[in-house]
Amino acid sequence: MERFKFLRFFSFRTQHDFLPSSNPVRENLINGANTDTNGEHRDGFFSNLVYGFLRRFKSGKKIDGGSKTEEEEKVYSWLYALARSEIYMAFEYVRSTERGLSFTEAEKRLKENGPNTPLEYTFPSSWHLLWSAFFHPFNIILIVLSALSYITSDNPNGCIMLILVFISVSLRFYQEYGSSKAAMQLSEYVRSPVKVQRCAGRVVQTELIVQVDQRDVVPGDIVIFEPGDLFPGDVRLLTSKHLVVSQSSLTGESWPTEKTADAREDRSTPLLELKNICFMGTNVVSGTGTGLVVSTGSKTYISAVFSTIGKHKPADSFEKGIRHISYVLVGVMLLVVTIMILVEYFTFYDLSESTLFGISVACALTPQMLPLIINTSLAKGALAMARERCIVKSLSAIRDMGSMDILCIDKTGTLTMNRAIMVNHLDSWGAPREKVLHFAFLNSYFKSDQKYPLDDAILAFVYTNGYRFQPSKWRKTDEIPFDFMRRRVSVILETESNPEGRNIQPFYRFIITKGALEDVLKVCSYVENVDMGEITAVSAEHHHRILNVVEELRNEGLRIIGVAIKNLQQTVSSNIL
Incomplete structure (x- = not known):
């Protein structure tokens, strides 16, 4: 086993923003996801009464997300x-x-x-898309009112409501049909x-x-x-x-x-x-x-x-809101129309005229243009996304994304850049040291196997910040590749000039190791104190101090990598195990 003389470490930050698990914002978001988002609509007693009465007619099943299918x-x-x-x-x-x-x-x-x-990917049938576009609470209300209008010989009003339903359904069907077909054609090219x-x-x-x-x-x-x-x-x-x-x-x-x-x-x-x-x-x-x-x-x-995941698609807050408004509206219409019919009947004793008057009141209470306005707005958003080369297969995705205030992501690589960024290069005392970066760069530059994300981060940091370490003055003689047992990679390099001090030999050979800090620390015998200008043996006090510095950095969301070197020209017996 190799023993090393100096220990250095440097830190990385992954390119993403995150909320800690104990963050109250995240807890509120998680708790909010499981609460009824329609509570703000049920402030009044009457609204509560109508909503509670009508929701008894709804049927639904709970989905147990914890058990496996x-x-x-x-x-x-x-x-x-x-x-x-x-x-x-x-x-x-x-x-x-x-x-x-x-x-x-x-x-x-x-x-x-x-x-x-x-x-x-199964292309949804035209009938499925048509039914999905048609089945909307307000469309059902308008069709029922249109039928009642025809029954009471109010043909113009009934015809207008049917035309509005037809335009709304056609617009949504056309947009989702074209998007689904384009998505299927795109998958064929992969x-x-x-x-x-x-x-x-x-x-x-x-x-x-x-x-x-x-x-x-x-x-x-x-x-x-x-x-x-x-x-x-x-x-x-x-x-x-x-x-x-x-x-x-x-x-x-x-x-x-x-x-x-x-x-x-x-x-x-x-x-x-x-x-x-x-x-x-x-x-x-x-x-x-x-x-x-x-x-x-x-x-x-x-x-x-x-x-x-795809079997059970829960209703979003927008759908719940529309459904809730529809139930309240139906309840209000039933109550108001019933009262108006009774008042009209007991006043004039004409049932047909009273019924016609009640239907007219129901039509007046219904927002007939709402489905058309909603689908037109969503279709406009889908067209704007299409100009940015983004296919929207379902118009509901537009409103879902638009209703977001905070998007929390706790994993890197799925929606983020999937690359690490080097933040700092520190010695064992936690002070910035260019020498640490120099040896880390040489290790990443000369390793012959596949470059890992941290190697790319080190090389990018050196190149973008104008460091000139001149790797051409070094020559690799051997390498111990990374494996998940040692959790470190080592390269043996030769150079004609001693990076640690004055030149007293024709060439100098170093073994440079980089890897998980705890594993690198285990094989280190000495630590360098730059301020004191001395090299001392690693003691329990050094271990404790180094791990404390590392813990502080990790609490900031940083990944810590250790770097150690050994001058193979030196023959100190305590360096060899």
Whole structure:
């Protein structure tokens, strides 16, 4: 094990704004999401009475968001069974071989399972869109009043209300139909090639590496992946070499996770933390490997999650408000019309005239232009979004986004820039030191494997702030790549000039290590005090002081990385373990 002389650390901030979990604003937002947003409309006794009476006729079911659905349970059990099994058992589970599927078998399975699309986009039928546009509380009220107008021979008024309903429904139907069709056409242009191992030949089977579209991948296929590739389904790893995968599409975390084919998992491990299972929608950051596709299409984990979310779409505050106003309006109309009919009847004793007068009052109380105004405004917003190259499939999304006051996001990478930004470079006393940045830059510059987000942040910080560290004066002689056991990466560099002081030797060799601060601190023997100009052994007091500084930085939302160096020309026995 290498022991290091100096300890430095530097901090990063991810590019996003967030609210801490204890923030009262966030607590109020969460509590507010579970309360009745229509409380502000029920201030009066009469409104409460009408609303309470009418809502008894509504039917609804509560959705238990905490329990898993039957589909999710099947997916969970299937993936856990494959994670616990040996590789040869995994092949038996999916009825495949180490050579892969034959072309004939792959075509057969493609017909059985259908195209491999995680959330199969089904184009809504015209009747479905038409019914969705038509079924609006105010449209129903206007149609009922129109029918009553025709019954009482008030044809002009009834005709006007039907025309308003027709224009409103047509406008919404036209906009949503065009947007849905454009979204489906856009999805047809998305293609993702996948390297698949297939076998050919009747007598002597030959293994072939072919490239197929992601939609044509079936359970039992053996896929080969490298940095940048997307997993075409849920995959049980067969082989892996320094494999690091980004699961930000599922977890929202931009920091990648290590995957290995040798892991043996049990049910106590959270599903997304399984080391030998890779999920559809995630991508390879670094490393290579092969995997056995165990689930595709609607049977994958991501499909089970999103299909559950999509089954029950709760009504938003705008829909609740419109529905509430409709119920109150119906109650007011019934009460007022009944009173007016009774008064008119007992005054003139003419039932037909009294009924006609009551319907006229109901028509006057109804905001006949409201549905048309709402749909026109939403369609105008959708057209404005279309000019910005954004397709709005549902007009209700316009009002949902427009009604937001605060949008809270607690995950990086889903809606944010998905990149880290370096904030500062500090020594072990918490003071800014350019020397720390110099060695961190050299480590990130010379590492040969895939650059991680923090490496990109260091390089970007150096280049954008005008530092000139001249890496051409250094030469790499060896490297110990990053792995998730050591949690650090080390490079060995040579230079003709000593960055620590005067030159007394023809060349100088340094090992520079960067990684998780706690793991870097464990292998450090000395710490440098710049103000005192001395190098002292790391003591318990140093450990306590350094960890206190780190804790303060982490409380500010920063990620801390440690940097340590060792001059390999020195032969201090205490530096070698």
